[in-house]
Amino acid sequence: MRSGVILAGGYSTRFGDEDKATADLAGEPMIRRVADRLEGVVDDLVVNCRAEQRARLEAALAGVEIPVQYAEDPEPDQGPMAGIMTGLREADGEYAAVVACDMPFVDASFLDYLFERAAGHDAAVPQVEDEWFQTTQAVYRTEPMAQACAKALADDEHKIVVPLFRLDYVVVDAAEIREHATEDTFRNVNTREKLETARSAFGDE
């Protein structure tokens, strides 16, 4: 069984007043577009969020055809790695694809490839040439990553690579990304300007 974890617990400060997770992207809330992509490749979803976001997120995800659970941050604003831990703790799958809520172009077949690459290891994390690891579009083995995150947070470490580097992880390199992913899979929509540009890609001129 495979799970999907969507990270939505951030404050979207670059986006302005609105929560980017539920911002309208060509007729659908952005998080719904992420969920729709994940639906084809995982058996269930966990949405990590703050308590006050939950009702709006539930409305945005109504009708998703796989089970959706909500993992609320016990303490908000602890960063994406705390969000990954909270989400993974609720996930039922041995492995989970973690995807940020602002990646509506996420390529489902690439996630499928990440699951294959992670098999027998603790994580498969893409690394685009000359850039850092794409830790918010990666596959983790649920229990070891959640435990490693808890340990890192106890040490007051907040970077996602800290728990990752303590695990048996596989790097999915630029050549593999070129072969297995669409070009825009990592494109994130974290400002109003990017939302405007993204609309046309979803057929909204």
Ligand SMILES: Nc1nc2c(ncn2[C@@H]2O[C@H](COP(=O)(O)OP(=O)(O)OP(=O)(O)O)[C@@H](O)[C@H]2O)c(=O)[nH]1
């Ligand atoms: N649970 C939790 N998730 C977070 C936190 N900060 C960011 N995230 C999530 O991690 C992912 C990547 O973070 P960012 O792209 O920086 O999102 P953000 O913090 O909401 O946006 P900015 O405030 O504009 O940086 C997003 O999916 C966020 O929802 C946090 O403090 N807690």
